[in-house]
Amino acid sequence: MMDFTLTEDQAQLREEIRKVCQDFSDPYWRRVDAEGEYPEAFVRKLTELGWLAALIPEEYGGIGLGITEASIILEEINRWGGNATACHAQMYTMGTVLRHGSEEQKRRYLPGVACGEVRLQAFGVTEPDSGTETTRIRTTAVRKGDRYVVNGQKIFISRVLQSDLMLLLARTTPYDELEDKTRGLSAFLVDLREAGEALEVKPLDMMINHHTNALFFSDLEVPAENLIGEEGMGFRYIIDGWNAERILIAAEAVGDGRWFVDRAARYAGEREVFGRPIGANQGIQFPIVQAYAHIEAADLVRWQAASKFDRGERCGAEANMAKLLASEASWEAANACMTTHGGYGLSVDYDVERKFRETRLLTIAPVSNNLVLAYLGQHVLGMPRSY
Numbered sequence: 001m002m003d004f005t006l007t008e009d010q011a012q013l014r015e016e017i018r019k020v021c022q023d024f025s026d027p028y029w030r031r032v033d034a035e036g037e038y039p040e041a042f043v044r045k046l047t048e049l050g051w052l053a054a055l056i057p058e059e060y061g062g063i064g065l066g067i068t069e070a071s072i073i074l075e076e077i078n079r080w081g082g083n084a085t086a087c088h089a090q091m092y093t094m095g096t097v098l099r100h101g102s103e104e105q106k107r108r109y110l111p112g113v114a115c116g117e118v119r120l121q122a123f124g125v126t127e128p129d130s131g132t133e134t135t136r137i138r139t140t141a142v143r144k145g146d147r148y149v150v151n152g153q154k155i156f157i158s159r160v161l162q163s164d165l166m167l168l169l170a171r172t173t174p175y176d177e178l179e180d181k182t183r184g185l186s187a188f189l190v191d192l193r194e195a196g197e198a199l200e201v202k203p204l205d206m207m208i209n210h211h212t213n214a215l216f217f218s219d220l221e222v223p224a225e226n227l228i229g230e231e232g233m234g235f236r237y238i239i240d241g242w243n244a245e246r247i248l249i250a251a252e253a254v255g256d257g258r259w260f261v262d263r264a265a266r267y268a269g270e271r272e273v274f275g276r277p278i279g280a281n282q283g284i285q286f287p288i289v290q291a292y293a294h295i296e297a298a299d300l301v302r303w304q305a306a307s308k309f310d311r312g313e314r315c316g317a318e319a320n321m322a323k324l325l326a327s328e329a330s331w332e333a334a335n336a337c338m339t340t341h342g343g344y345g346l347s348v349d350y351d352v353e354r355k356f357r358e359t360r361l362l363t364i365a366p367v368s369n370n371l372v373l374a375y376l377g378q379h380v381l382g383m384p385r386s387y
């Protein structure tokens, strides 16, 4: 029997995040979106309260909570109109260091990340020529004495200008020399404060306020001691973080979905046309209800995935399904909310169009739902692989 009722502590956590969000209401998010600004004040507040250190164990200065609690934090941010993608990576990028770094690296980096003195929220994997096919990345890290020299380029790398450190995936063995193509990539911690001209950061103009960049490396030197774990095992280490990330993204989508349903239901009851509230029309009411039911169903899979994750059980199927179902349900809710608002849905002042743009990302990144389907088809249902 699975019981997903929140514990008292979890309910209190939800309440505390809600209170923080009340100080950063619609006009705040509308303004940072319009100005393309990083929501620094909001992120700083969450950091000060310790919530972005939720997943860091207490011995490294964090608060040592589980993925369930971390997912509650991110869900609440989106639930009250914010955008958790601005800060979620500060919570979980450090997971690669925690799981695969040396004790020395953990002691050196994690306490700073936990208190927010150090921002580790940039994660450099995607490249223009490899896209989803990570094992094809071409950025190289060549060992020269006590350093690695990095050359190549990355695309869509978020929050580089708002980070002190970046977790970088680069090739340490040429693709053609590999028998196992999942080897040959290595994970490094790059100190962005020391990169200088060896790293060019070019901000990209995107549909959402996401602080995403193209990166160009020319002979960037990274001390060999910044290699995480074993050389050649980086892809494996990145994969190890995928379930956690998918559960957290699912929670953000659930938060978005609830925001859309709330706003849609409220507006449907208030707006009168043809002498009655538009919500009395089933053409308006039913799509909102459908989306609501889908969000609640996706949420159950999210709790199931999170609870398995926190018990240390295998949860690849549930984590992937939660991400798929929640991001689709939220997108469905976004469309119902947009339709319900008619022309006002497109008005910036109602926030629907902003959240509409923001939630669309969750079906595409950090992993596209097609790849989630491919995972489920291949690994859960045993069908042939497409990649």
Ligand SMILES: Cc1cc2nc3c(=O)[nH]c(=O)nc-3n(C[C@H](O)[C@H](O)[C@H](O)COP(=O)(O)OP(=O)(O)OC[C@H]3O[C@@H](n4cnc5c(N)ncnc54)[C@H](O)[C@@H]3O)c2cc1C
Binding pocket: 122, 123, 124, 125, 126, 130, 131, 132, 133, 155, 156, 157, 158, 159, 206, 210, 212, 361, 364, 365, 366, 367, 368, 369, 370, 371, 374, 386, 387
């Ligand atoms: C706002 C934003 C922020 C991002 N931030 C980061 C970041 O911080 N760090 C980072 O490393 N990356 C980041 N990304 C990159 C993101 O993870 C990639 O966009 C994503 O992995 C897809 O790569 P691509 O865009 O090259 O798509 P492609 O690989 O070109 O794929 C295009 C489409 O084809 C589909 N497709 C490809 N192969 C198959 C297949 N075998 N079967 C079915 N469908 C398939 C894909 O699912 C997708 O829908 C970000 C992207 C965005 C948009």
